[in-house]
Amino acid sequence: xxxxxxxxxxxxxxxxxxxxxxxxxxxxxxxxxxxxxxxxxxxxxxxxxxxxxxxxxxxxxxxxxxxxxxxxxxxxxxxxxxxxxxxxxxxxxxxxxxxxxxxxxxxxxxxxxxxxxxxxxxx
Numbered sequence: 835x836x837x838x839x840x841x842x843x844x845x846x847x848x849x850x851x852x853x854x855x856x857x858x859x860x861x862x863x864x865x866x867x868x869x870x871x872x873x874x875x876x877x878x879x880x881x882x883x884x885x886x887x888x889x890x891x892x893x894x895x896x897x898x899x900x901x902x903x904x905x906x907x908x909x910x911x912x913x914x915x916x917x918x919x920x921x922x923x924x925x926x927x928x929x930x931x932x933x934x935x936x937x938x939x940x941x942x943x944x945x946x947x948x949x950x951x952x953x954x955x956x957x
Contacts, residue, residue, distance in 0.1 A: 839853070858953075860949040862874070897938050899940055899949050899951070913939075917949075
């Protein structure tokens, strides 16, 4: 029922808290960098529109990752936080409410590599 949904008035399955199923593609970064490319900014514009218009009541994690090419664990951890924060800043500049987002720098992840993922938080 809509009164129990995180996204009332929109179709969504129970396992998605009544919200549409949305998958955000990862935002990729160059080796050792945390700046956003023009392609990444285009992708972030689309993500912001979805966050604002399709998922207005949802909260999100922004997870930053690195690959194992960095000099140390601490450097990779810091870089992963910087990547997540650069995506956070871009989303907020597009009108997404900062209180809906939690940033997590998760460091080295060999399978994910140099990227940021945006995930809908389960309330």
